[in-house]
Structures are given as C-alpha cells and as structure tokens.
Amino acid sequence: MLRLSPPEHWPEAVRRSSEIVTLRKGEMIFQEGDGASHLYHLCSGHVRLFRLTGQDREVTLCVASQGQWLSEGSLSGVAQPFFAESLDAAVLLRIPIQPLLQAARVNMELAQFLVQIVTSQISLLQKQHQQLVFQDVAQRLATTLLTLASQSKMINGKLSHQDLAYMVGSTRETITKLLGEFRDLGLLELGYRKIGLLDEEGLRRLATERQ
Numbered sequence: 195m196l197r198l199s200p201p202e203h204w205p206e207a208v209r210r211s212s213e214i215v216t217l218r219k220g221e222m223i224f225q226e227g228d229g230a231s232h233l234y235h236l237c238s239g240h241v242r243l244f245r246l247t248g249q250d251r252e253v254t255l256c257v258a259s260q261g262q263w264l265s266e267g268s269l270s271g272v273a274q275p276f277f278a279e280s281l282d283a284a285v286l287l288r289i290p291i292q293p294l295l296q297a298a299r300v301n302m303e304l305a306q307f308l309v310q311i312v313t314s315q316i317s318l319l320q321k322q323h324q325q326l327v328f329q330d331v332a333q334r335l336a337t338t339l340l341t342l343a344s345q346s347k348m349i350n351g352k353l354s355h356q357d358l359a360y361m362v363g364s365t366r367e368t369i370t371k372l373l374g375e376f377r378d379l380g381l382l383e384l385g386y387r388k389i390g391l392l393d394e395e396g397l398r399r400l401a402t403e404r405q
Contacts, residue, residue, distance in 0.1 A: 212289045220280065232289060245277065294308070333401050334364070349388065381393045
C-alpha cells in the first residue's frame with residue numbers, strides 16, 4: 195500500500211468506470227480467493243487486512259488508513275490473498291483493473307504510478323516486520339496513537355480497543371491495560387471511543403526508548 199493520490203488526470207476510460215464506495219463498520223470489501231478485479235484507494239476510514247489460519251483464527255496483516263491503496267495483487271491478476279474489512283465508516287475509490295492496465299500501456303506516467311504502488315508493498319511489509327520484531331506492544335501502541343492523532347490531539351470516532359489491537363498486533367485485553375497505564379502516567383485522557391493526547395513528547399519517548 196502506498197500513500198499516493200490517484201494521478202491528477204486519469205484517462206477517461208478509467209474515470210468513467212471507477213466509482214466511490216461507502217462502507218459501514220464491519221463490511222467486507224473482498225475475501226481471500228476472490229477474483230482480483232479492482233484496485234482500491236482508501237479516501238477515508240480504516241480497513242483491516244487479515245487471513246484465516248487452519249483453525250479459522252484471524253491473523254491481522256495490517257490496517258490501512260486514509261490515502262493508502264488496497265489490492266495491489268490485482269495488477270498481476272492473482273486471486274485475493276487475504277480478507278479486507280472496514281473497521282469504521284470508510285470511503286473507497288473502486289477502480290477496475292482492465293481499463294487501468296489498458297491505459298497504462300500507452301500512458302507512461304500512469305504505468306510508472308502503478309509500478310510505485312506495487313513496489314511500495316515491499317517497504318511497507320519490511321517496516322511492519324521491523325516493528326513486530328524490534329518494538330514491544332507498548333511501543334507499537336504509542337506509535338499508533340501518535341499516527342492517529344497526527345492531525346489533532348484528540349482521537350475521536352468509532353475505533354474500539356479491539357480495533358486498536360488489530361492495528362498494533364495484540365489483544366483487546368492488553369490494549370485496555372496499556373491505555374490505562376498510559377492514562378496513569380499522564381500521557382492520555384480516556385473517554386468512550388475517545389482518546390486525548392496530553393503528552394505527545396512523552397509518548398514519543400515511550401515509543402522509542404521502552405525496553
């Protein structure tokens with residue numbers, strides 16, 4: 195997934211066949227094994243990508259946020275390798291692959307853009323792997339809270355403790371415990387589906403220095 199907006203001048207055939215999709219919390223965008231026929235640009239909200247183990251246990255791969263792209267595998271024509279589910283109210287730009295690939299054959303700017311989308315997945319996965327290996331859960335939660343509050347010191351909306359657990363790669367119980375600890379340290383104030391950042395610098399120190 196890459197944080198790039200769609201090219202300023204989409205080819206007419208692509209613009210005509212693209213559509214805006216509005217989702218409620220918990221709606222499935224696609225499922226593992228589905229034909230990968232569309233590329234998605236996440237205009238707002240959060241989307242969880244996950245797989246199922248042999249025991250039907252859900253394993254979250256990552257959580258996409260505003261500005262990111264979904265379903266890069268569609269560009270190679272493979273079936274969807276995972277499930278995609280909205281974590282809150284989300285808006286997507288849904289772009290069919292075939293007219294996009296046809297336009298890219300004669301539009302070098304668009305072709306380069308698609309290459310950027312595909313190759314960015316490698317760096318994203320590397321970054322997520324490094325976080326899981328080198329950061330503990332408290333560090334990952336602090337990093338996530340800082341990212342969510344990048345535009346405002348208050349995190350409002352419909353993200354639950356379970357949703358934060360998906361983002362961090364932990365359990366709801368652990369997230370609830372850590373949020374309470376962060377509050378007791380004076381880093382946060384907590385309300386129903388509302389988190390206020392009181393000490394951003396303290397959170398940054400915790401994200402980078404906690405052992």
